[in-house]
Amino acid sequence: MSADTFDLSRLRRFPDIEAPNLVAVDASDRLILDEAADLIAASEPGTVVVINDHHGALTLGAVALHGARDVRVHQDMLTGERALENNAADAGLAGTYRHLSLVPELVDGARVVLVQLPRGLDALEEIAQLIAAHAHPDVRVIAGGRVKHMSRGMNDVLGRSFANVAATLGRQKSRALVASGPTPSPSGESTFPKRSVDDERGLWIVAHGAAFAGPQVDIGSRYLLTFLDRMSPSARDAIDLGCGTGVLAVELASARPELTVTAIDASDAAVRSAVETAEANHLAERVEVVRQDGLSERPPASADLIVCNPPFHVGATLAPDAALRMIRGAAKVLRDGGELWTVFNSRLAHAGALRRMVGPTEIMGDNDTFTVTRTVRPARKGAR
Structure with a gap:
């Protein structure tokens, strides 16, 4: 052409x-x-x-x-x-x-x-x-x-x-x-990004207009966070995959000072929001925020813990392939014995995909709306 x-x-x-x-x-x-x-x-x-x-x-x-x-x-x-x-x-x-x-x-x-x-x-x-x-x-x-x-x-x-x-x-x-x-405002200043504090968690959230869920903790992430103290206790590094405003990454960094935390999203609005959320919670030095297409640019066997609240739409279209790409990427990036913690709409059949693509998967909780799973990456063939 x-x-x-x-x-x-x-x-x-x-x-x-x-x-x-x-x-x-x-x-x-x-x-x-x-x-x-x-x-x-x-x-x-x-x-x-x-x-x-x-x-x-x-x-x-x-x-x-x-x-x-x-x-x-x-x-x-x-x-x-x-x-x-x-x-x-x-x-x-x-x-x-x-x-x-x-x-x-x-x-x-x-x-x-x-x-x-x-x-x-x-x-x-x-x-x-x-x-x-x-x-x-x-x-x-x-x-x-x-x-x-x-x-x-x-x-x-x-x-x-x-x-x-x-x-x-x-x-x-x-x-x-x-x-x-x-007709710009008299001050010429934008009302974005928006900021709010989540009283339940004492967490500041900063959100640009296109960031998922805005300046609040979405209900799926809120449910996943109730399992925070059970996530891979010996992990050295963690990835918040599809980080949105960075809520999961910031909460991990706050609760686990020994963790190196990376927040990843393909959305420019999400990345800008996550950077500012980390700064607002005085965790900018602990949370690295990266704009990437999933885990495609991460080296194999480089993370002990991945947390993910995957999307189930591409725009307005139901497209489970978006979540499956994230799951497939996690299988590559997790170290042997590493854990993938995922929250998803309970009507979606992600548990089966997690077992096929990553490894043994346990349903840790189901509140009739969302399901939380823990998946362990088994040892790779030939590994000693």
Whole structure:
């Protein structure tokens, strides 16, 4: 594929999960690009921004179909970034964009911002506040999504940061919201990240908009934490896999001073939140936070303890493969005799996968909503 023959339908999700019910490009990508076509074509280099692009359709479509140059891009998920890189290389479009975190530099002076609507209103609010505070006063925001995942609350969120918000006509079960006239707060300060203290645990939690569960302990992690004192008592190092805001990692570090703790997540919002959660609890020197795609970059047999509250959705789609990838990675990274502690929705059949992929698995608790398991990594063949 080259820029001259660019075809959105040829984009792939890889290295993100690929399955028949998961697509790299959907109708909302095409709608956003069509609605923004004239704006992009008339834009100066460096004034087009793309936020929440799933696998590169918005970024590469803006470049190859409408002539955008020096596009600034923010993708929360690392797998999305890598899918964009792969698709750009295949299309001969590498170097036409640059990745940035959700920071003022991303939108400074922007005149056209394309957004795939996040599902969470907090995530959208953080994006809207950032654009309103730092983009050009004439900025136009085209934010689209699948109608079944949109709500009136999205209009209200955008309306708090922009004077004008209008919806496009629906097309192929997709719709876009067009916002203009930024109205930043008088102080120019964002309300993110949000902070709260969990009174039960005496724990400060810091959360950016797209971080799972926000500034609170989600009920699955809260249940897993009741088993904290039983987790691999002799462990030297631990990994909080899919760390979110870093609650499990911080609680491990606080309760177990002898542990070296690493928090891992593919989400930029999660990693930024976990860093700030560790700092808020005076544990920044004890908790290393890393943005990685699961355990793919960790060396084999390098951890004694892994704790995990795995996802069971990819976006809005039920996709157990996300959890299975984490389980498979744990089997590689655990040392012989190491423990994997997992909490998951009780209706999911993860216990069988844990036994097959990692080793002997015991159900430690089931409260009818969540199940907590302990899995021990058996000795590898040939090990002495």
